[in-house]
Amino acid sequence: MAVTITCYGGVGEIGGNKILVEDRGTRVFLDFGAGFSEGTDFFSSSIEPRQVNGVGDYLEFGILPALKGLYSEVSLRNAAIKHAAPEFDAVILSHYHYDHMGRINLLDPSIPVYCGATTKLLHKAASESSGSPLDDRELRTFRTGDHFQVGGLDVEPIHVDHSIPGAYGFILHTSEGPVAYTGDFRFHGPMGSMTEDFVKGAAAAKPIALVTEGTRVSERARKKEVSEADVESETEAILAKSRGLIFSSFRGNDVDRILSFYRACQKTGRRLVVSMKIASLLSELSRDENLRVPRVGKDVLVYIRRKKGGTYDDGEYFKWERAFLNEGFTAEDVRKEQDSLFLHLDQWAFPELIDIRPAKGGSYIHASTEAFNEEGEQDEIVIRNWVGHFGFSYHQLHASGHAPNERVFSLVNGIGSKAVIPVHTEFPELFSSMTKRGKVALPRWGKSIVLG
Numbered sequence: 001m002a003v004t005i006t007c008y009g010g011v012g013e014i015g016g017n018k019i020l021v022e023d024r025g026t027r028v029f030l031d032f033g034a035g036f037s038e039g040t041d042f043f044s045s046s047i048e049p050r051q052v053n054g055v056g057d058y059l060e061f062g063i064l065p066a067l068k069g070l071y072s073e074v075s076l077r078n079a080a081i082k083h084a085a086p087e088f089d090a091v092i093l094s095h096y097h098y099d100h101m102g103r104i105n106l107l108d109p110s111i112p113v114y115c116g117a118t119t120k121l122l123h124k125a126a127s128e129s130s131g132s133p134l135d136d137r138e139l140r141t142f143r144t145g146d147h148f149q150v151g152g153l154d155v156e157p158i159h160v161d162h163s164i165p166g167a168y169g170f171i172l173h174t175s176e177g178p179v180a181y182t183g184d185f186r187f188h189g190p191m192g193s194m195t196e197d198f199v200k201g202a203a204a205a206k207p208i209a210l211v212t213e214g215t216r217v218s219e220r221a222r223k224k225e226v227s228e229a230d231v232e233s234e235t236e237a238i239l240a241k242s243r244g245l246i247f248s249s250f251r252g253n254d255v256d257r258i259l260s261f262y263r264a265c266q267k268t269g270r271r272l273v274v275s276m277k278i279a280s281l282l283s284e285l286s287r288d289e290n291l292r293v294p295r296v297g298k299d300v301l302v303y304i305r306r307k308k309g310g311t312y313d314d315g316e317y318f319k320w321e322r323a324f325l326n327e328g329f330t331a332e333d334v335r336k337e338q339d340s341l342f343l344h345l346d347q348w349a350f351p352e353l354i355d356i357r358p359a360k361g362g363s364y365i366h367a368s369t370e371a372f373n374e375e376g377e378q379d380e381i382v383i384r385n386w387v388g389h390f391g392f393s394y395h396q397l398h399a400s401g402h403a404p405n406e407r408v409f410s411l412v413n414g415i416g417s418k419a420v421i422p423v424h425t426e427f428p429e430l431f432s433s434m435t436k437r438g439k440v441a442l443p444r445w446g447k448s449i450v451l452g
């Protein structure tokens with residue numbers, strides 16, 4: 001029996017990877033994420049799928065696959081297909097980003113999820129503070145160097161560098177030969193050598209198929225490539241010449257970014273203040289002996305928002321938040337010490353500036369991707385208005401979590417797989433001209449690619 005690969009997401013789109021690999025009765029999903037553009041023909045910020053209807057509203061428009069023995073009884077309660085005993089062996093999760101794991105909560109709870117040990121810590125921190133799509137299902141953890149068995153498949157995880165710790169690619173040793181999957185990767189982060197390790201491991205395995213991401217594959221000319229090291233040195237320069245408060249917004253679980261900002265602070269005599277959510281994440285990750293993270297209360301301070309009724313009463317805070325109240329900085333504390341602080345503020349927390357009342361002349365560092373659609377552009381206008389209102393200067397500074405064009409193809413050509421399956425890209429067809437070794441198989445949603 002041949003090995004098949006069927007993509008139910010990540011097809012001509014960025015994110016939403018749901019890649020089914022089937023081999024002699026073993027059926028595993030590589031990731032089970034929510035796509036950014038998934039269902040946008042029917043849903044928007046004003047018409048959303050009903051969470052209480054589980055899979056139902058997604059199945060109506062073919063956004064999720066109508067597969068038997070996949071979803072939980074609860075999520076199928078009002079759906080067109082009936083619940084059946086699980087017919088899938090596992091989800092193998094590459095990393096803890098929503099577009100790779102966001103729909104796992106809909107799956108039958110007896111389908112185990114394999115994930116990196118660090119992902120389990122990220123999940124634990126998120127469960128406490130904001131909820132996690134991995135809910136309370138069984139997580140079986142691995143690290144690089146491990147092999148694990150799922151049904152008839154031998155799975156070899158190999159670390160990659162990405163904008164979140166604990167990211168992996170995989171080699172699945174199937175009955176027809178090895179199948180490699182990159183997950184999301186870059187070479188320009190602090191741990192770029194980990195992606196090189198993956199390339200070496202995958203090339204040595206001589207895969208019959210390579211499923212690769214291509215987020216930044218595009219024909220458009222790019223701006224100069226920015227590495228995470230560049231972010232650190234440019235931040236240091238901004239910190240050195242700025243007076244008054246400096247604040248920034250960035251994705252809270254990008255630990256490389258937290259470290260870049262922390263080091264820039266160390267060199268310029270500022271102190272980094274993070275949200276309670278980031279503080280809780282850093283506390284959890286400090287248990288991971290392979291990671292170096294700033295110590296909460298020592299290396300980084302914690303910003304405390306006022307709670308209901310506009311007070312700082314202990315009783316108003318959740319238990320996980322209370323742990324930080326003693327070492328916390330209030331809006332007033334930030335105002336008093338604004339010349340020596342660098343404050344992390346999520347975009348939704350910008351109204352805190354009204355309480356902080358910073359002096360004019362400070363700096364804002366926009367440390368996320370530039371807008372790529374109309375909604376993002378509108379957001380950016382609002383951010384610029386806030387920054388302008390408080391008299392701050394605006395700086396854009398970001399290193400992507402994904403490799404640029406040429407590095408994606410150096411990976412593809414370096415591994416030299418017989419078949420190349422591009423996912424997590426808006427331009428899969430560009431792979432055909434750029435792939436020098438092997439043949440490109442363009443995935444189609446729900447259509448199986450037969451290997452061997």
Ligand SMILES: [Zn+2]
Pocket residue numbers: 095097100162184401
């Ligand atoms: Zn990712």
